Amino acid sequence: MKRFYCSCSKEVGFHDHVCKNCGRDLVYDPVLGTILSGELINTDCFIVHTPDGQKNRQLIACDNRHTTVACNWALVPEDQENDCECISCRSTRSIPDQEGTDKNPTRWYKLERSKRQLMQTLIDLKAIDATQPELYEDLEFDFLEDKRSNPDLELEHVLSGHYDGLITINAAEADEGFLHTMKEQMQERYRTLLGHFRHEIGHYFWLKFFHNEEMRKKFRKVFGDEREDYSKALKRYYKSGNQSHWRSRFITPYASSHPHEDWAETWAHYMHIVDTLQTAHSYGLSDYEPHKNSFDQWFVEWGRVTQVMNALNRSMGVAEPYPFKVSDIVEGKLRFIDEMICLYALNIKSPSQRKPKKVSVKSKKTTKENRNKSK
Incomplete structure (x- = not known):
């Protein structure tokens, strides 16, 4: 596991949502493989801050950021129009x-x-x-x-x-x-x-x-x-x-x-x-x-x-x-x-x-059947 840092230069954890030092919101970008700091707007729009404090690109936060899962990942660009989960x-x-x-x-x-x-x-x-x-x-x-x-x-x-x-x-x-x-x-x-x-x-x-x-x-x-x-x-x-x-x-x-x-x-x-x-x-x-x-x-x-x-x-x-x-x-x-x-x-x-992208969003469900075969 790599070390990750907020734009304020303080170290942050892989699963962190907020920098304890400066209070900036955090998101993990799976494409870049790093934690980015910035500002979360309207529950899912993440505005990335650069180390000098400037605002630049936008990411979409995973829908599970606000559920029990507390996911801090961002969606990859290919998924931002058709999905809500990382x-x-x-x-x-x-x-x-x-x-x-x-x-x-x-x-x-x-x-x-x-x-x-x-x-x-x-x-x-x-x-x-x-x-x-x-x-x-x-x-x-x-x-x-x-x-x-x-x-x-x-x-x-x-x-x-x-x-x-x-x-x-x-x-x-x-x-x-x-x-x-x-x-x-x-x-x-x-x-x-x-x-x-x-x-x-x-x-x-x-x-x-x-x-x-x-x-x-x-x-x-x-x-x-x-x-x-x-x-x-x-x-x-x-x-x-x-x-x-x-x-x-x-x-x-x-x-x-x-x-x-x-x-x-x-x-x-x-x-x-x-x-x-x-x-x-x-x-x-x-x-x-x-x-x-x-x-x-x-x-x-x-x-x-x-x-x-x-x-x-x-x-x-x-x-x-x-x-x-x-x-x-x-x-x-x-x-x-x-x-x-x-x-x-x-x-x-x-x-x-690439294969054609599925447009529908897959929903979670509970089940009482174990469809798995042990290997």
Whole structure:
């Protein structure tokens, strides 16, 4: 995550609406990848101020700025005439019933907050082109509930996962207590809400990257044959438990269950690394930054940064934030993901190839059906 500043030169946060120093309104511009300061007029018209105090261009603030979501993003120019939500908010298809339980407004807020950070990283990596939002209309999110968090529902169990562009997240994972329970049940010690988003989006980009047999052959050389029966592989994994050999070949035990999950777990770890290393660079703790230096350079630098992170935590008497030991095999997988992202960014469709824009505005709805199939 980068550092952001108001035009008054004071640092502001990624999710901030107002500069605490000068009182200017703030908006995040996904095209420029930065926070802009200025003045919000008539709830959605944002007048940008330059550092010298001059007013210049106008932006349209996301409609969710004034809802529970408290989104501080602006619409991209291509959406300003036909939509009212930013590129992140518009991808949400279903939300938990906001009147069903007192916890649901907070859950929706946390889910969208994590999704915006996910989107920011993807845009920064150029895996998503913010100027072409129509290319990602196949990406949707369902935030659903089940009886575990809302006894009034008929649905027994929401399976979080990805299926053909639709990512389903159990809304209760925004609760610390529920998330802790899932960590224990799934034996995923470092499971986080943001990490879960990063894992599931990895499945989405697998479809984007490996859309033909030629590309899938490249995938199989690194991660194995994804044609292995997925259901049987998961049953075998949960029946046998963690295998002792996983550390030499996989980033997590779950990654050993199937090549699809190996990809998604390694993808999520890649996103953890690049976001954290960008933060370290922004604060002057590192001279290297992903995608502005070679993989070899920034990956070696990542090792040094994690040493500092772990040492700081030990000094505080708390658990190390990065206990992972990345083997040579896992490093090769991370390198492959880095190469695929760079290749995909070069091949994103040009403006002349854009699909026709949908004019209608998609409304949010709640649902009791889990349309997701677990992967």
